[in-house]
Every structure is written in C-alpha cells, then in structure tokens.
Amino acid sequence: MHPQVYSLTLAGTGNRRLQAASPMNFPARHLTLPELGIRFRATRAASIAVAAGLDAEDCALQSMPDASPVKWHLAHTTWFFETMVLERFARSHSPLRAEFREFYNSYYNVVGEQFPRAQRGLISRPGLEEVLAYRRHVDAAMDSLLSEPSLDYEALKLIELGLNHEQQHQELMVTDLKHLLSLNPFSPAYRQAKKELPAKAPALTWKAFDCALVEIGHSGIGFSFDNELPRHRQFLEPFELASRPATAGEYLAFVQDGGYARPELWLSEGWQTVQAQKWASPLYWRRIDGQWQEFTLHGLRPLDPARPVVHLSHYEADAYARWADARLPTEFEWERAAADEPVTGNFAEAGMLHPTPSPDGPMSALFGDVWEWTSSSYAAYPGFKTATGAVGEYNGKFMANQYVLRGGSCLTPQAHIRATYRNFFPSSARWQFSGLRLARDAL
C-alpha cells in the first residue's frame, strides 16, 4: 500500500514553487519618504496615546514573566529604531544612554546580552519620564533621517518593520496592563466605557467549503512578516466554518454543563493544566454572589452573553469545541474563508477595548474583536527562510509548541491586520484577547 499520487495540472507553475522565500518581502521602497515619515509619526503617537492617563506606577509594574511594564514597551519599541535603524543608517547618532542597548533588547541574541525578561518589573529607574525623553530623543533623530533626500532600501524596510513591531506592542501594552489591573483587588478601570446599545448575538450558521487546492500565505504586495511567506499550496478537505465567534453565553453553557470537570472533553495536557491551575472559567470571569462578572478594561461588569468569549487558552478553546461537537479550524481553513472578506471590524481605533456582539451575516467578525485560535501548530511554511541578522530572530525561532491565532482583536490597529497574518501563543496563554470560531468536517 502506498499513498496514491494524483496527476495534477497546475496551470502556470508546473512543478515549481509559487514563490521563493523572502523574509523581507515588503515594499517600503514604494512608499515615498514623506509618506513613511507621516506613518512614523502617527504610529509613534498612537503608542503615547495608549499610555495617556496612566500614572508612573501603572507603567512600571510587571504582573508576570510573560508580561512587561508599559514603560518597557515604550522604551523597547524605541530601542528597535535606535539599534536597527539609527545605529546603521544615521549619519551620526549619539544615544541618550549607551546602556539602553542591552537593557531594552528583548530577545535578539545577535544584538547581545539581554536583561532578564522576568525582572523588567524590578527596575524603578529609568522612570516613565526618562523613557518618554528617550522616545523624544530617538524620534528627533528619526525625523532627521526621514528628512534625508533618499534612504537605503534596507533602512526603509527596517523602518516599516519597526512600525509594525510598534503596533504589536501597542496591543501588548494594553493586554499586559489589563492583566496587571486584574490582580488589583480594587478592580480599577483603564478607561471609561463608551455608550453602547444592548445587542444580541445573531444565530450561528455554518458556511460550507468544498475540498480544494488553495494558495496560502502573503502574495508579495504590501508589508508582511516573514512567517507569512512563502506563498504556497495546501489541499483542504471539505469543511464548514461557523458564521461568527463563539459567544460568552455559549461558553457559559459549557461551564454550566460541567465543562471544567469532565476530562473526556480535554486534551491530556489541558486537563492537567485545568487541575494544576484550578481553572473553572475564562481568565477574567468572576463568580460573585452567584452572578458572573467579567473584569474588563472598564473595570468589573456583569458578563454579557452576547459578546464573543475572550481570554481563553488554546486548551479551553479546544475543549469547548469538542463539547460543541465541532473542532477548531486549521489556520489554512481560516485563511481560505478570510481571503474573500473585507478587513473590517471592531479594532483598536474604535476604542471599545472589549469584543462587541458580532454582526449578522454568513461570515462575520473574522477580523477584530477576538483573536481566533486555530488547531494549527505554529510552523514554517514550505520554503521558509529566516533573514540574516537580528531581524531573522523575529519569528522563526518561536516555531515550537505554540498555536496560531488569526484575525486580530479589538486592541489590534486595523492597518496592522490582514488575512494572512499569523499570531501565535502557547497553549496555556490566556491574557491575550483570544477566543474561537468553530469548524467541522463536511463529507
């Protein structure tokens, strides 16, 4: 017995790859320098806006090794431009403090030693004011650089990478802060909630997809991270995808059906985690005087069953799907469905700071609201090559024992996301805005 090899006619490609791997496949070259300057200033300002209204103490603390203080994020994103761009491309650059080169390095071994991640919250000085001065110092140098008549293509690419990097940290700043505030017995709010009309979740329907050979990965137009490359082909057996993310109300039914006490619903590792961590609900749910409350960025609020469930680990998403007689989609199934959808939804710009009820329709809220866990382990695409130098450490070295999430969340800047975007976290991570959308096999 052996696998049958099908006879295929693949128009246009013959037996060749679609695309050579190119870890720097983004087109800063086509941006004019003035345009890049405008984006630089806007992105940097958006980070400051995230921290607006927080006091120095909110910005200094670290609630767990996976999280970082807000002021660390503000400094590290600045470090990226200083170390990756100014050191190499500025005519002359005098650092504000030379020690920051090591201190604000996150994980780039090529750049040198790193300050231990778990101790970022043990550093009171530099304080927030000095970090903001550091930002201004680097921003001024970058302004000069961006005012040059022309720039090396490599520099342009690194600046664009730096802006996308900063957008990632804008989301992390808020997820990390939420975790910190959640440990505070006084349940403080990050921001006041906007007025919202009460809404109901639309009924869940299924959209069917035939079996097909599809192209997966970024096509080469516009920015992408290296892990979205190269574009290649995947064969998908027939499947169906839910019209919207699972809601808090649906997940509550799972909880109330004993979901956290039934080992047969869980992966073995998930069940061990449930017992060791004493999980009994999503991360920020609290049962208070018989009522379910949820800690949000607006403080503690009654659980709203109409909104997408959020702050699930991969284990919980998987167990819920099994309970619902379904499964998580693969990242390829998700990408196939998303390829035809507009990139609209509840993003950071809306300032909602929490998932909102999904619109009605055959396929809604793929983008925004909650990152959707997939069943796909985070792995290299066929033909993937890491870049040389520090940026080669951006994504590839994390391709082990993590799972892919797709679609962005209510904290993701809209311009940051796309159908091919791959986020990834370990199975046990819950502090990101992570939810799920069900899939199931079709005949």
Added chain:
Amino acid sequence: MHPQVYSLTLAGTGNRRLQAASPMNFPARHLTLPELGIRFRATRAASIAVAAGLDAEDCALQSMPDASPVKWHLAHTTWFFETMVLERFARSHSPLRAEFREFYNSYYNVVGEQFPRAQRGLISRPGLEEVLAYRRHVDAAMDSLLSEPSLDYEALKLIELGLNHEQQHQELMVTDLKHLLSLNPFSPAYRQAKKELPAKAPALTWKAFDCALVEIGHSGIGFSFDNELPRHRQFLEPFELASRPATAGEYLAFVQDGGYARPELWLSEGWQTVQAQKWASPLYWRRIDGQWQEFTLHGLRPLDPARPVVHLSHYEADAYARWADARLPTEFEWERAAADEPVTGNFAEAGMLHPTPSPDGPMSALFGDVWEWTSSSYAAYPGFKTATGAVGEYNGKFMANQYVLRGGSCLTPQAHIRATYRNFFPSSARWQFSGLRLARDAL
C-alpha cells in the same frame, strides 16, 4: 488579494473525503481465532523475553516520571486484556486481585482513578513474582476465551489492539530500563553485545520529489491505530530527502563546531532547554578522559561515528538540521518517501539493541534503527474521530505540543511498524531511540 483556488479534477472522489474516520479500522475479523491465539501467545511471550535475565530490582525501579518500572509494564499490558477484554467478553472472570483495576490503569479516565504515574517506582509489592503470576492468571483466562468457537467482533478488535499495545510497551520497557541503568554509576549492561563487523556509513545523497497531491494515512487494510486515519490528501511542494539517517560522526561535527553554544542554531525554547538542562551532547554521550563514549544497552562503549545518532530531543534534531543547512521533513514528506519502501531494517527481533550503520542506497534505513523526528506537530488528520469508550483515550488526547516520529527503531518489533505509523513525543524527550533524517526544499 486572496488565495487562488485551483481547479482540480480528482478522479473518483469528486468533492468527497476518501474515507470516513473509523477509529477501529482493523481487521481482526479476518484473522481466525486460532491465528489470533497464536499471535497472542507469541506477543505475550516476547514481553517475558524482554525481562529475562533481569532481577527483581531492575524491574522495580523508576528513573523519572516519564518512565515506568519494567514490572509495571508487564502488569499494565496484562491489565489491558483483563479490563478491556475479559471483563466484557469472558463468560466469567475472577480477577487475581480486584485492586489491580485501578492500580495498573495508566491514563484511562473512563475506567476510573489512576495511581499517580510518578509514584510507580515507590511500590515494592506486588513484586515481580506476583506480577508474573498475574500475567499467567490473565493468560489462562485469555486462552479460554480464545478457545471459544467464535468471538464478538468487538472483542477481536480489542484483542488485536491489546497486542499492538503490548508491542509498544515492549519497546518502552527497554528504553525505560536503559534510562535507569544509565543513572547507575557502574554503567551496567542489559545484554552482551553481538559480534559485529566494523562498518562505515555510506555517503549521504539526496532523493528529489516533485510537488504532488498525495494520499496520507492508513488505507484500511490491516491493523492501524486511530491516529493514522482517515486517509486523506496533502499537497506537497517539491523537496529532497536524505538517503539515510544522520550519523553520530556527523552529529559529533556539530558538537565540535560549538553547536550547543550557538543560540542562532536553536529554536528559542530549545535554547532555553539547553541552558537550563546544561545539555552539551546527546543524552547518553559521555566525554571521559578526552574520549567520547556512549552508554548503550551493552554498557559504556566508544562512540561509533558510523551509526545513526540516537537519543536526540526534537530541539537537537532541529538545531542540527539548521546547522547542516537543511531541515527536518514533515511527516507527510516522510510518508510519501516511505510508501514505496519495504518495511525492512534493524528491528527488535535482530537483538542488536542499538542502531547499526545504514546500508548504502538511494533511500535506506527508513524503518528500524532510530525513530526519525519530523517537523510535524502531532495533530488530528482531517475527519479524525475518537472512538467512544476507553480506547478513545488511546491517542487523540495527546494531540498537543508533541512532535511526530516515524519509522520505528532497533527496539520496535518488525510486525508493529508501517509507513503510516505515527509515534509522538514532546520536544524535550530524549530517552527514546530518536534520531533524524535531513530534508531540504527543492525549487
């Protein structure tokens, strides 16, 4: 931009799956009861042969939570037949000791509570003699059952599953024992080595495979585990596969090139593990007075560079491949290459107890010698369904944060392995007979 969906003509299937999932897809029905009886006795005897010559103390100890005492393996495989077969299908069955039902359950939540795995080595009684008596008691009852004129199809399937389960534990008994003996400062041997002629490893060559849509998974003839099902299709981009496993000599070059001290060669998690565990070579290599020695089942011996390297974690296999400017194959690539190869090689029956130098040829030693790590995370095939009842816990619940190994080892019974067979372990596991075969992308 969106993924292009190719127009395909898939002869014979249309848009349907190849095969519905069937977690019990094996043909015990076609074995005659006398044939099954012969296989039962032979397989049970093979387990006893593994323990021959060991004393009670060798069989009682547990060297780490991942391993189990030999006598536990002997009892647990017996428990499987008692609990899964005799309890349900024997006309009457009086257990030797009723308490064994809980005590020798490994991880089946449906069956009931389990004795904690990490404490299996803390139990002196029942001793080896009583365990052997337990085996004889159950064997006698099984003999009666197998002498019936006919048996329920479900019983036949569970017996065949039990025999395959027992073969798995035959390998584990020896890998677990090797780990135990390796901690003994006197480096004792399990068995005396057979005479072998010195040999050299053949030159490594590459076999090219065009891009193709291939069928993956078990076809439904003969026994398979549920995780090999259902047979389905995968599209593979063009790749090349090494003609033989990597050798100890090749791996030594990696070690001597500073492989364990260069973070750029490692996955981030792998690098953390190297540093935390102070890894500097494969598990059983020892540097003694300037010479590399290897602890084997024959005791400590000079490292033989011609043999396949063995006892690597997934992290090490991955780092070595990166150093060699190659990568690990996916399990689908591996299966595609193996589908045309005969299932021959250095298996348990040869009694070598260690990998032997690979034969020359375009594709050798895919089977036997060492389990070959793939880059594939252990996951369900499209359409996978777990069985109901206890056997549904056999494989599916472990599909998280483990990686697939293929091909069997020098400790695997030959009749146990096949091209579609999927073994799986966590990235950090090193005590199995795990090695690797290189792959690389083709254009």
Added chain:
Amino acid sequence: MHPQVYSLTLAGTGNRRLQAASPMNFPARHLTLPELGIRFRATRAASIAVAAGLDAEDCALQSMPDASPVKWHLAHTTWFFETMVLERFARSHSPLRAEFREFYNSYYNVVGEQFPRAQRGLISRPGLEEVLAYRRHVDAAMDSLLSEPSLDYEALKLIELGLNHEQQHQELMVTDLKHLLSLNPFSPAYRQAKKELPAKAPALTWKAFDCALVEIGHSGIGFSFDNELPRHRQFLEPFELASRPATAGEYLAFVQDGGYARPELWLSEGWQTVQAQKWASPLYWRRIDGQWQEFTLHGLRPLDPARPVVHLSHYEADAYARWADARLPTEFEWERAAADEPVTGNFAEAGMLHPTPSPDGPMSALFGDVWEWTSSSYAAYPGFKTATGAVGEYNGKFMANQYVLRGGSCLTPQAHIRATYRNFFPSSARWQFSGLRLARDAL
C-alpha cells in the same frame, strides 16, 4: 550518672521567677498625652522623610517576596493605627477606604484575610499620592484622639507599640529599597554620601567574662517588645567577646582564602545554600575588573576594608567565625556584655546609611552600624506568654527556625534600640544590615 543539681542561694527570689510574663510591659501610662502626641508626629514625619526624594516608581516596586514596596510600608504602618487604635478607641472614625483593612494587613490572622505578601508589588493603585493621603487622613484622626483629655491605658499602649512598629518599618523601607536598587543595572543611589575622613579599623582585642548566673531580658522600665520578657536567669560559662564587629577587610581575607569553596567551614545547610545560590561573597559585593566594589545606598563604591562587613547571612557569619577559629556569641553572652555599655553609635539619625569604622576601645560599636548575628535560635524566654488579640501575633509566632540579631544598625532609629532588643531573621537572609562580632570559649 545524672546532672548534678547545685545548691544555690538566690538572694531575694527564693525559688520563684523574677518576673511574670507580661506581653504589654511598657509604660505609655507614664507618658503624658501631649508627650505621646509629640512622639507620634515626630515618628510619622520620620517615615515621610525616608521616602523624600523617591519617585512614585521607586516606592511601588517589590524586588522579592521578603521585601515590600516603600508605599506599602507607608500604608501598613498607617493601617496599624487605624485598625488597632482608631477602630477601637476613636469616638467615631470613618475610614478613607474600607477595603484597606484587608489590603494593608501584613500577617495578623485575627484581623482577617491578608493580601498575599508576594504580590504587594503587583498593585499600581492606590498610588503613592493616595497612600500619602491615607497617612494624612489617619494622622488627622490620631491628632484628634491624642487631643482628648485622657485615653484608655490600652490605647496608650497600642499607640506606643504602633510607634515602635513604625520605627521597625522605617528600617525595612530602606533595606527593601536597597535590595530593589541593587537589581537595577544602573546601580542608582538612594542618597548622596556625606563627607567622611578616611579611617582604619582598630585592632581586634578580646574581653573576657567569667562564668556567672546573669539576668536576661527587659527589666520592666520603659517600652519593650513581648519577646524581651520575662526577665529571667541564664548561667553562662566563661567566654570572650571581640572588641568590635568583623570588618570587610577581615572578611575579604576569608573570601580570598577560599572560604566559599571549603565545605568544612560551613554548616551543612549553609553549604547547600552556597552551592544552590552560587554565593561567593556578601550580598552586595561585586568583583568588577579585578576590583572589589560594594553596592551601597550611595551607589557602587570601592570596598572599604575598614568598615564592618555587612549583608551576611547567618550561614556566612557562622562560617567566617569557624574560619577565624572562633564562634558567634549566644544572645545571652551578647546581652551580658551590652548591659554595661551606653546605647551610642552610628544610627539612622546620622544619615550615614552605611556602617562606619568602629571606634577604638575594649568594647565598641555594640550598638548601631550592623545587626550582629548570634548563635541563638529565636525562642521564647522561660515564662513567655503571648498577648491576647492581634498584638499577640506580633512576635511569638515567628519563634521557629530563625536566629537572633542584636544591637541595631546604621538604619535603626537610636531611640528604638536597647541591650535587651531581639531582632530575628532566617539563616539565609542577607538583605538586612547584618554583620557579626566574634566570640570564643574561655577556660
């Protein structure tokens, strides 16, 4: 054989105890209310002075579970007055925030639940400003109370206890802050150093004490903690005590003699700790470019061999003494020697923030500079009784596996210390200003 019981004539006591235990043996009754008010305001102001010049981030962070944030100390000492005094004795008291009752409880089980100690540094709000407001709120209420024409004796005693409690926390604030700043790669200073003339340590001489039956413990005049009571008798065999604390220079000789690499010098537990923690010098010593530096509250400075060695664990003090062919004194030997000495020395009021070279003389620097480890396990004196209520948890429940230190340090307020004062920490604690004075047996 049996212990010979000596025939004694104990003038005045017969066969009775010297003193009944009285855990509240302090004389607030003899202070006038105005006097107590003056002391209250002075002590509270001294705490604020400690934090002067620190920014909110310095005050918010927690460097390890044993330490607390500065702002926590500021709030907890306030909580003491609110919970122990105002709740019970104020005519009416409206708390600033009722939740503080639980939040700022350190370890009083009788008062109720406590916020987990190790998480005190995960709380950004209330911030420093709100904590200062809390202090002002309680101070105002205390001012009212202290303006009453008379107060219950129990209230007076609790206020005096609260002031002594606050003085303890004044020292802890600085030791905890020092530990935090020491982890900062930029080695920041808490305060600028005062001008000091260079000085040498005087030669070490020995003072001999004959065997004697002596009285130990507080005599009942003036404030003491309950653990200094009751006054009782101890028989001391003849001994000699060093004239001054061991110096950094002497300790450096121990380091250079391989002190941290010779197991025969260490208690078994100490040796395990040295190896597990990789200790090779006192906590804040650093070997930089071949020179010994010491992190101090003035930042990093060259190690000064003339000053008392400081920041030793009990294990290190014990090993050093063994190396020096001596031993640590018992707390009774120490108290016997100290009973005749004036309570003068380098205290917090001097603002030196570091030990200074000892004066010459037969017995110098018993008080101030460094806490001196004794060989005495922290235990109850014969006849000790804990108080009822919350203050009963002040000292007694810590009488296990800790060792006694005597004499106060350069961070201790002078009015806080006396010859009978017993401080205590676990054997491995190093972040306090702990040093040692040698003793040896005499014939």
Added chain:
Amino acid sequence: MHPQVYSLTLAGTGNRRLQAASPMNFPARHLTLPELGIRFRATRAASIAVAAGLDAEDCALQSMPDASPVKWHLAHTTWFFETMVLERFARSHSPLRAEFREFYNSYYNVVGEQFPRAQRGLISRPGLEEVLAYRRHVDAAMDSLLSEPSLDYEALKLIELGLNHEQQHQELMVTDLKHLLSLNPFSPAYRQAKKELPAKAPALTWKAFDCALVEIGHSGIGFSFDNELPRHRQFLEPFELASRPATAGEYLAFVQDGGYARPELWLSEGWQTVQAQKWASPLYWRRIDGQWQEFTLHGLRPLDPARPVVHLSHYEADAYARWADARLPTEFEWERAAADEPVTGNFAEAGMLHPTPSPDGPMSALFGDVWEWTSSSYAAYPGFKTATGAVGEYNGKFMANQYVLRGGSCLTPQAHIRATYRNFFPSSARWQFSGLRLARDAL
C-alpha cells in the same frame, strides 16, 4: 538597667569549665578486644535481622529524598567500617569493589564526592545479594582485625562509633521502610503484630521541679556522641513536666477541636506548612468511612487512643501543646527529669514496632515508645569542638534549623539510648517515631 550578675559559690569548679570538649569521649579502651568482637557481631547481626523477610524490592526502593533504601543502609554501615577502620588500621585490605568508597558515602565531604542522596533509589545494581556479600566481605576483614592481639586506641574508638552508627541506621531502616510501605495502596505489613492485652492510658499528672543550676551533657563514662559534650551548666527556672507522653486519644481531641484549621495555635511557619501540605492529622492517620485508622508496621489498624501519639512534626507537637495550654519542654528540662530515671521502656528488642500505652507512675515512658520533641533548637553546647577528620562531620555541621528530640523510640536499640542522648530533625519531619510530652511553667 543591666542584667544582675549573681554572686555564686560553685563548689569545686571555681570559674572553670566542668569539662574540656572532647568529641571522642568514649571508652573503647576499657573494652577488651574479645568483648568488642562480640558486640561487633551482635550489632551486625541485628541489622540483618531487620531486613529478614523483606524481598529485594522492599530493600531497593526510596520513597523520598529524606529516606534511603534498606539495602543502602546495609551497605553504608558497612562502608563506615571499611573506610574509617579497615582502610587505616587493617594490615592489608582489598575492597570488594573500590567504587563503593564514593558510592556509599553519605555526607562526609572529607572522604570525597558523594552519590546524590535523592537518587539512592534509582540504583538497581548492586542488588541486595551483592550488598549482603559486601557485608560478609567486610565482616570477615573486621573479624581478622578484631582477632589481633591489640589494636590502636583510635581504631577501638572508631569501631565503637561504627557500632553506634549502625544502631542509628537500624532504626532508620525501619522508619524509611514504613514510609515506603505507607505509600503502597495495599497497605502491606512489615511484620505480624504480637498479641497485646487492651490497655488504657493512665491519667496525666504533673511533676514539679524547682529552679536550679544543673549539669547537662555526658559525664565522660561510657560512649557518647560528640554533641552530648562537654558537660556544662544550665540554670533552669521552675517548671512542671507531664507524667507520660501525649496519647493518640488526646491528640484526636485536638484534631476534632479544629486544631488543623486554627492559625492562632500554630507557629507561622507551621501554619504555612499545614496549608501547603494540606496536613489534617498525623502522618499515618487515615479517615476511612468515618473511622480513624492508623498505618502501622503491622498494616492498617483502628487508631488506638491509649497509645502515645506518634509521627508528629515539631510544628504539630508545638501546636498541640499550645492548644493544651502548655508547652514543649526544653531539652535541658527533659534531661534534668530523665537523669534520675532508669533507661527502661518499649525498645526495638521488644519487637512491638509501635508505641504501647504508658505505665502508670509520676514519670513514665521517658525512654522508648516515641522520641519526644523538645523546644530546643539543636545547637552546640558551650565549649563544643568538632573532631578533626571525617568523624568531625558526624554531628556538628547539622546544628542549624533542627530541633532536639530525646528518649528514643520503640525502634531504638535499648543499649543505644541514654539521658544525655540528642536526636535532631527539622521542624517538618514526621516520618520518625516522634511524639511529645507536655511541660509548663511553674511559679
């Protein structure tokens, strides 16, 4: 104020110590060689008797790092004679296996490296048979040595020390085995119980002791360990001591009164341990179907309220005493009371293997039945000196964070115990036969 120094007339000693420290203060010199030979053979045979009836697996396993396998005890006590005596004093000695020198070293740094204690249960070979051969090999060499016409005094002393060392391990073998068997879900018995008549515990009465200056420590006649030296003086305030150990029935009342749920009864460290370890009763008590059972060396039996409570940690003994409005005695108080009592009681020779109800009388069962926790931290006596060489590591280096137990247990050989004997364990240890006797202050 200062401690008053009493004017004393200490007949005969003036201001001198009673005794210089002499860590080898035992009189093997006065034993004839034939007598020592008889004792050697009897003691060695007693160890073999302990293991009689156990199978190889019982002797091979290690249940926790604090415990050791029976066969390790059998080998280590043999190693002591080989390394301490034969290597130095035998005319010629060829070791059975030279590797045993390191392998069976427990903790003597001077002798060389030690095999890690926690891994003693991971060694299947040498098996029990080889260990017994090792014993015979060393015994034969010792027989030759003991047949010499005369022996060096140092050799005599080391042989006597070795015999006392072996007696200690005879007790440990059984306590360690009991712990191992206790983890076995089948609750196996080590030995069958002897017939006993039912008995009641006598009423608890108090014996009063006046304040006194007493001599403590071994007087120099007969064998003692170095930690019992030098004999010196302690002043004791008046106290009372209970007539017998606390019983299981009395302790049960503490349990039923919520003893394990009331923090005010516990030392802070003890309370943390209770919560972390989820202690709710003594180590081997089990609540089964509403009845209290106790795991004993005869298997599981109904709890007998008349027998002394056993297998308490120091924390539990201390909490029970506080609940009973009493306290633990100091080791000096205990020794004062014991000095006049005969060394009789329920010892190993009786073969009871469990405490028996105490006889009636004003002071009973001080010796045998259960080791009695004292409130004294294990510390050096004034003037204590460690011996040079390996035997100097016997006791002194453990004088930190352990508490003293007195009197021996039902597993202690009678000839091994005396009024000055000091046993010591950490506060949390429970697997020894440890109980308590109450004390209280008198006026």
